[in-house]
Amino acid sequence: MTLPVVLVTHQPAEPIRDAFLGVFAGAAELHFLPELSEDSRRDALRSARAVLTYHPIRDLGIDALAQLENCGLMQCLTAGIDYLPFGDLPDHIAVAYNAGAYAKPMAEHVGAMALSAAKRLAGEHRLMKQGEFNQFVPTKKVAGMTCGILGYGETGREVARLMRALGMNIQAVNRSGMTDEQVDFIGTLYDVDRVLAASDVVVITLALTKTTDRLIRAAQLGAMKPDAILINVARGEIVDEDDLYAHLVDNPEFTACLEAWWIEPVRHGRFETAHPFLDLPNVIASPHNSAMTDGSLITAAERGAENVLRFLKGETPRFIAGDDVRMV
């Protein structure tokens, strides 16, 4: 029996390599592109039924992409694929994103940011250094808060589970406006303003698409509670950078927890902001590391590989990028 060929476009770390081999054992012939000679490389590209990749253009190049004659699925290992130039990809290859692969670590990171903001941890530490000991200035009670989640997909629902465990009520928007989960409100992107107005904490877990690009501007920020906590773990572009900065300066009780940035190393080769967000006392910043906990890359790799396995068995793979999630 000839096994179908699956091509991994990069050289993964040993535990991830092992995870791939484990998932495909007996079900596929696995090749790691950097390990192949030039001839084998050509064969592997021709025969591959599926490709596992972080970044197909960078790892394969346009010429190699054209050789993927038998490939039916390009499985990305990242959850967001807004960086992919879909126009350059062969039409016969479906692209799957790794939705929710990092949902658990990201939900913990969101919880850390929300609690840290509610309890003013960074701010009071700073004030203590200046000699202030504000024992009797109330912090926020988290239980009973309303958490608005923009993007109620895999990550959004995992965030909801954690926030619910902290005693928060959930209001959410997704594409369908429907969910089986226990929420106070579920709607679509048309309901964003309503959710923003009702929420003490707003978490953005949307994919960046033409529709969500700069979804949150001055008007939306103005619709939020003046002391709300806004957490963006998706993509910087979903929030208007200038509008957010102005809002933070004008509303010192408002907190922004920024994990996703507008210009950041992985996508742009550098970290850069148009305004000094990092110096504002009402900003909590993290370097887009919410997905990175010990072992999280292995979990994500397994999840991506299992989706490929689904495809090889003739089942429908999950999270195929339709036109609605294609950014460019």
Next chain:
Amino acid sequence: MTLPVVLVTHQPAEPIRDAFLGVFAGAAELHFLPELSEDSRRDALRSARAVLTYHPIRDLGIDALAQLENCGLMQCLTAGIDYLPFGDLPDHIAVAYNAGAYAKPMAEHVGAMALSAAKRLAGEHRLMKQGEFNQFVPTKKVAGMTCGILGYGETGREVARLMRALGMNIQAVNRSGMTDEQVDFIGTLYDVDRVLAASDVVVITLALTKTTDRLIRAAQLGAMKPDAILINVARGEIVDEDDLYAHLVDNPEFTACLEAWWIEPVRHGRFETAHPFLDLPNVIASPHNSAMTDGSLITAAERGAENVLRFLKGETPRFIAGDDVRMV
């Protein structure tokens, strides 16, 4: 019918005054000391069956204490009563502390500190300001961690509920070495070293007593995991200040979350540390404000008043200070 007299030794804010009046409606005659004329004050002291107080010595004075001839219960509104000079209190008055009155806000604060430390929020923000963008340095996964709780009373158990909701396993010590709750291990103070060695996060919610004074010294810190997170929301004195500072300097992966301090305004009139803890990158500091969320003082006041009501009805009041919780 003559109602028993309950004396409140201070002038509470309106919502707390209302809470007291609500609890005792029809069950006691309530007097607020600062509202009384000198004569009424004398009568109130003589007739009071119970006293509700934040600080009996400061609010009443030694002379007034001697006039509490009919008083059977002094209900403190604070959870910790280590500051009380028991030797100066009349022997016929039982003293109750307000155990767990602030358990919920304190548990949220502990959760905020644990998550903030696990995700290195403050540290990475600081490094971003210095131009570092550490997207691929893993943070800690919280689910699956072991949380050791020293002092499994009202507050400790509330902390456990929150930590369990975050996916942590609980090891705890209390006075009895027993609990009905779902824990991986329960022991007594004799088991502290074992719990310290097993825990990723250690939370101190013990009362300060002769037994717990400087319970955590160099040897105990040395028994902990080198990258453990130590959270003290009880009393500074339970941890040796010099030993902790030395341990933090020697173990940069170890984090101390300090909410309770050695010299702090409410107990000592000033905030002071023997070492520059606030400047260490592996310290998260808060100004003993974990109990203070919107409404938490009202909840605590009601809880204290309900304990007094229990006493007036002839039931046994809860949380009577035995010799084992008396510090001085």
